[in-house]
Amino acid sequence: MGVRKAIHRAVSVLTSPATPEDYLQVINPLSSARQLRGVVTAVRREGTRSATISIRPGRGWAPHLAGQWARIGVEINGVRQWRSYSLSAPEGHDPEITVTAIGRVSSHLVQHTKVGDILFLAPPQGEFVLPTGPRPLLMITAGSGITPVMSMLRTLVPKRRDADVVLVHSARTEGEALFLDELRAMQRDYPGLHVVTRFTATQGRLDFSDAAQVDAVCPDWRSRKAYVCGPIELLDDTEKFWANAGLPHGLQVERFAPAQLVPSDTDGGRITFARSDKEAVADGSTPILEVGEEAGVIMPSGCRMGICRTCLTPLVSGQVRDLRTGEIHADEGELIQTCITAAVGPVHLEI
Ligand SMILES: Cc1cc2nc3c(=O)[nH]c(=O)nc-3n(C[C@H](O)[C@H](O)[C@H](O)COP(=O)(O)OP(=O)(O)OC[C@H]3O[C@@H](n4cnc5c(N)ncnc54)[C@H](O)[C@@H]3O)c2cc1C
Ligand code: FES
Numbered sequence: 001m002g003v004r005k006a007i008h009r010a011v012s013v014l015t016s017p018a019t020p021e022d023y024l025q026v027i028n029p030l031s032s033a034r035q036l037r038g039v040v041t042a043v044r045r046e047g048t049r050s051a052t053i054s055i056r057p058g059r060g061w062a063p064h065l066a067g068q069w070a071r072i073g074v075e076i077n078g079v080r081q082w083r084s085y086s087l088s089a090p091e092g093h094d095p096e097i098t099v100t101a102i103g104r105v106s107s108h109l110v111q112h113t114k115v116g117d118i119l120f121l122a123p124p125q126g127e128f129v130l131p132t133g134p135r136p137l138l139m140i141t142a143g144s145g146i147t148p149v150m151s152m153l154r155t156l157v158p159k160r161r162d163a164d165v166v167l168v169h170s171a172r173t174e175g176e177a178l179f180l181d182e183l184r185a186m187q188r189d190y191p192g193l194h195v196v197t198r199f200t201a202t203q204g205r206l207d208f209s210d211a212a213q214v215d216a217v218c219p220d221w222r223s224r225k226a227y228v229c230g231p232i233e234l235l236d237d238t239e240k241f242w243a244n245a246g247l248p249h250g251l252q253v254e255r256f257a258p259a260q261l262v263p264s265d266t267d268g269g270r271i272t273f274a275r276s277d278k279e280a281v282a283d284g285s286t287p288i289l290e291v292g293e294e295a296g297v298i299m300p301s302g303c304r305m306g307i308c309r310t311c312l313t314p315l316v317s318g319q320v321r322d323l324r325t326g327e328i329h330a331d332e333g334e335l336i337q338t339c340i341t342a343a344v345g346p347v348h349l350e351i
Contacts, residue, residue: 035120036057036058036060036061036120036121036122036123037057037058037118037119037120037121038055038056038057038058038061038095038118038119038121039055039056039058039116039117039118039119040053040054040055040113040114040115040116040117040118040119041054041055041056041094041115042054042115043113043114043115046098046178046179047100047171047175047176047177047178047180048175048176049100049101049102049110049176050098050099050100050101050110050144050178051098051099051109051110051113052088052096052097052098052099053096053097053098053099053109053113053119054089054094054095054096055094055095055096055097055119055121056094057094057095057121061095061121061123062123062124063091063092063124064087064089064091064095064124064151065091065124065129065130066090066091066129066130066148066151066152066154066155066156067086067126067128067129067130067148067149067151067152067227067254068086068087068124068125068126068128068129068148068151069084069085069086069087069124069125069126069128069148070084070085070087070095070097070121070122070123070124070125071083071084071121071122071302071303071310072084072085072097072109072119072120072121072122073119073120073121073122074105074108074109074113074119074120076104076105076108079293079296079298080120080298081104081105081108081293082120082122082301082302083105083106083304084256084302084303084304084308085097085098085099085147086098086126086147086148086151086229086254087124087147087148087151088147088148088150088151088154089151089154090151090154090155091151091155092155095121095124097109097147098144098147098150098178098179099144100143100144100178122302125308126148126254127252128148128227128229128252128253128254129152130152130155130156131225134160134162134163135224135225136164136165136220136223136224136225137164137165137166137224137225137226137227138165138166138168138218138221138224138225138226138227139152139153139165139166139167139168139169139226139227139228140168140226140227140228140229140230140234140238141167141168141169141170141228141229141230142169142170142171142200142230142231142234143170143171143172143176143178143230143231144178144230144256145228145229145230145231145234145254145256146169146178146179146229147178147229148229148254149167149227149229150178150179150182152227153165153167153183153186153193157186157190157192157193158186158189158190160192161192162192163190163192163193164192165192165193165194166194166196166217166218166221166224167183167193167194167195167196168196168198168206168217168218169183169195169196169197169198170197170198170199170200170205170206170230170234171197171198171199171200172199172200172201173199173201173202174197174199177197177199180197183195183197196217196218205234208237208238208240208241209237209241211241211245214241222245222247222250224250225250225252226238226242226250226251226252227251227252227253227254228251228252228253228254229253229254229255229256232255232257232259232260235253235255235259236259236260238251238253239251239253255305255307257305258304258305258306258323258324258340259305259324260324261285261323261324262323262324262325262326264284264285264321264326265284266284266321266342266344267283267284267344267345268281268282268283268284268285268286268342268343268344268345269281269282269318269343269344269345269346269347270282270343270346270347271288271291271292271343271346271347271348271349272346272347272348272349273292273295273297273349273351274316274348274349274350274351275350275351276292276296276297276298276351278292278295278296278297279295280292280294280295282342282343282347283342284321284342284343284344285323285342286342287304287323287338287339287340287341287342288313288320288336288338288341288342288343288347288349289301289304289311289338289339291343292338292349292351297351299311299313299338299351300312300313301338301339303339304339305339305340306324306337306339306340309337311337311338311339312335312336312337312338313335313336313338313349313350313351314333314334314335314336314349314350314351315329315330315331315332315333315334315335315336315347315348315349315350316332316333316348316349316350317332317346317347317348318330318343318344318345318346318347318348319343319344319345319347320336320341320342320343320344320347321341321342321343321344322337322340322341323340323341323342324340328344329341336349
């Protein structure tokens, strides 16, 4: 037995019925072997609907690569809610997230987070990262889609004299645009960064069905490695544009929300959550994850869009529909992704 384990066992005897973990957390709330945590060290307002939250992570945090994201947990009315957020701080720095208030958890984070609060963390992940060698880059972002790219710019541009980056960033209005002052200052200080801003309420969107518009903002876009992050329509339009140009691999996409869902008029049904001893009536289009959370079931989740598989739960009986493809899953014992499936008739889940 390791020394650490032996001490833990001895202390367990002295502290029972509470665990040493419980006492350690009173002394130092970041000290938990079970769950990675961080303490909020600063909260900065950004634009009109967003805030950047700086976090000092506890033991066990693995440093992030520029562009990666992490799951962040926050307790709201006693229930721990998890969402994914890109880490906007540069590589080598403590994590920061920049959250735009659009729904329940993001609004809570923007409006109620204060210095000293404890947030729950999961390790950074994601492939939306800088290339390993020097390459001319084109970043296309809109709204909160700037956050992973901001981490990349902050990491790359001040350090590399040979950086060559064009950023095309859209926001509805100048007031809503994130990081505008910092981007303008970076452009002034570093000749390797060229920033094109577009305020869509007055200028309209950049039209990716018109190559001349793209040429006008970045004439050499074909020879650049391109990244895009923003609303679904922007991702779809740019993917189509690069594919039509015969360069489908020239564009790397980061999604914050699931791709377009397949519409259906199927009825839902009653979902039974066996282990949690709860049930709820669901319609045919709401993800089972949301139905369970609403009913007070502790549902595991991560990306909430069918990528990370954190939400896998065994189907005991019934049928569920994949909201992205329309495919029906009905095999007993099959692991279903609750974030992108909805009930088709009565469903019985193990959770
Ligand atoms: C890899 C990844 C990185 C992310 N990074 C960021 C980030 O840096 N900053 C940030 O603010 N958010 C980011 N998100 C989105 C974030 O995880 C949440 O989805 C978002 O904050 C909404 O959560 P909520 O609880 O407030 O809304 P909910 O109450 O869960 O949802 C409210 C409604 O908004 C819709 N919705 C969810 N996300 C979006 C979206 N991005 N745009 C438009 N509608 C949406 C939902 O479908 C739902 O209808 C990221 C998501 C992923 C998967
Ligand atoms: S929460 Fe990531 S796949 Fe369902």
